[in-house]
Amino acid sequence: MTITSVDDAGTDPIWGSDELDLDAYLRRIDYDGPRSATLDTLRAVHRGHLATIGFIADGIDRDQLPIDVKSVQDKLVHGAEGGSCYEHNLLFAAVLTRLGFTVTRHLARVRRGNTTDIRFRSHTALLVEAEGERYLADVGFGDEGPLEPIPYRHGATLEVGGWRWRLDDDGEEWVLRSMHADGWFDVYSFTTEAQYPIDFEVAAHFSMTSPRSVFIGHVVAMRVGPDERVVLRDRILETRRPDFDDERRLIAVDEIVPTLRDVLGLTIPDDQAAKITAHLHRDRSARQ
Numbered sequence: 001m002t003i004t005s006v007d008d009a010g011t012d013p014i015w016g017s018d019e020l021d022l023d024a025y026l027r028r029i030d031y032d033g034p035r036s037a038t039l040d041t042l043r044a045v046h047r048g049h050l051a052t053i054g055f056i057a058d059g060i061d062r063d064q065l066p067i068d069v070k071s072v073q074d075k076l077v078h079g080a081e082g083g084s085c086y087e088h089n090l091l092f093a094a095v096l097t098r099l100g101f102t103v104t105r106h107l108a109r110v111r112r113g114n115t116t117d118i119r120f121r122s123h124t125a126l127l128v129e130a131e132g133e134r135y136l137a138d139v140g141f142g143d144e145g146p147l148e149p150i151p152y153r154h155g156a157t158l159e160v161g162g163w164r165w166r167l168d169d170d171g172e173e174w175v176l177r178s179m180h181a182d183g184w185f186d187v188y189s190f191t192t193e194a195q196y197p198i199d200f201e202v203a204a205h206f207s208m209t210s211p212r213s214v215f216i217g218h219v220v221a222m223r224v225g226p227d228e229r230v231v232l233r234d235r236i237l238e239t240r241r242p243d244f245d246d247e248r249r250l251i252a253v254d255e256i257v258p259t260l261r262d263v264l265g266l267t268i269p270d271d272q273a274a275k276i277t278a279h280l281h282r283d284r285s286a287r288q
Contacts, residue, residue: 161226162242
């Protein structure tokens with residue numbers, strides 16, 4: 001497969017990397033290590049980001065999703081909120097660029113085990129060069145996303161805390177897979193075609209405004225780590241573990257915001273918390 005690369009090293013005003021407050025970001029993820037473009041730095045900031053900034057796709061009463069660096073850092077860094085894959089990975093790409101890494105940004109098709117339906121490109125993935133090798137880095141997928149960068153080569157594997165991933169080239173696309181109890185599970189696929197800010201703007205707009213989007217009218221939030229994955233989809237709260245000893249329960253509507261804040265560690269502004277609770281109360285009543 002031919003690799004198309006766009007060199008973003010240093011600062012690039014096209015992507016807004018020059019608008020990043022790098023010091024504030026590194027404080028946000030509790031990172032005070034070296035700022036050199038090494039594999040150790042890449043792994044450390046990847047882990048730090050996942051440990052401190054949660055995933056949330058809130059499609060309730062929202063009419064847009066600004067994904068420029070300034071808007072995203074105002075929300076995820078200065079506002080200490082969580083965000084969607086676009087927000088996470090485009091912010092992370094700006095961080096890596098400022099640290100001196102060469103980064104390319106790509107759009108991926110989410111599979112979640114479904115290898116027959118062709119879905120629109122709704123996820124953001126990054127290819128990052130470190131010490132002469134390229135890695136797939138992804139701090140924005142949530143539950144099935146890799147906890148550390150995985151080498152960008154066919155058959156490469158990664159294991160962290162009992163979770164396992166594999167990256168394969170199937171001839172048409174690259175496929176990220178994670179291990180489930182019944183075998184390898186397709187997470188998403190992507191090509192290395194170069195993409196630009198407008199491509200991500202269109203995908204983000206569809207994801208957060210189209211009635212066909214899986215996020216519209218729902219709250220999906222996740223917190224991931226080496227020991228467990230905690231996933232909330234509206235009223236369904238799941239805790240997943242590497243040994244597949246999983247738990248799943250239905251929670252009350254009035255528990256949703258406290259769960260987002262206290263269990264998933266997310267900052268939810270009071271106005272949006274009220275919208276979430278009211279919407280899900282209406283939705284529950286409509287289903288009864």
